[in-house]
Amino acid sequence: MKLKKMRYIVLLLSMFVGYGCSNTINKNPIQTVNTKSIIDTIRLKSLPSIGDILGDSIRLTGNNRGLLVNSSEICTSTTILNNGIIFDIAWDKDYRVNFIGTTDSGFITNENVRVDMTLKSIKDIQNVDILKMAGWGYYIKLKSGWFAGFCIGxxxxxxxxKDDDKVAFIFKR
Structure with a gap:
């Protein structure tokens, strides 16, 4: 029994290291979806809110994967399509939504912030307080409750x- 438990722990650790360590350059901390897989994507009439409990129809799909939602936490997630915009939705062990994010440039916040917008453009809209999470990215809280995320290097x-750096993803948590 101990050997089986030890193998399970080693497997989990190797998965964690695999997510955290890579020799490929990934400019977006959240995973993007190939447009060919949109057919398999769950379509929702409205986005869930942070803290909502997800139903089985979302949680029990074959599209689930691990998503790095901050520098030290990988949560189960899936991809959904809402009003033509692709979002990643992640949840905790109690099936409560704890992350909603997108790299889709078609999504525009209430402040008119979108992916590929420059930091300077956001500064023109509102005062910014730049937050940093080492190994995950920089982010700015927007008045709407969304965050604009930046990935540098x-x-x-x-x-x-820098002022000409562009938003890589938009998220809530």
Missing amino acids: KTCTDRGL
């Missing part, structure tokens, strides 16, 4: 933000 925090 291999670690997403290789250097400080």
Whole structure:
């Protein structure tokens, strides 16, 4: 029994290391979806809110995967389509939504912030307080409750933000 438990722990640790360590450059901390897989994507009439409990129809799909929702936490997630926009939805062990994110440039927040918008453009809209999570990225809280995320270099925090850096993803948590 101990050997079986030890193998399980080693497997989990190797998966964690596999998610955290890679020699490929990933400019977006959240996973993007190939448009060919949109057919398999769950379509929702409205986005869930942070804290909502997800039903079986979302949680029990074959599209679930691990998603790095901050620098030290991988949560189960799936991809959904809402009003033509692709979102990643992640949840905790109690099936409560704890992350909603998108790299889809078609999504526009109430402040008119979107993916590929520059930091300077956001500064023109509102005062910004730039937050940094080492190994995950920089982010700015928007008045709408969404965050604009920036990924600079291999670690997403290789250097400080510059005015011409672009939003890589938009998220809530």
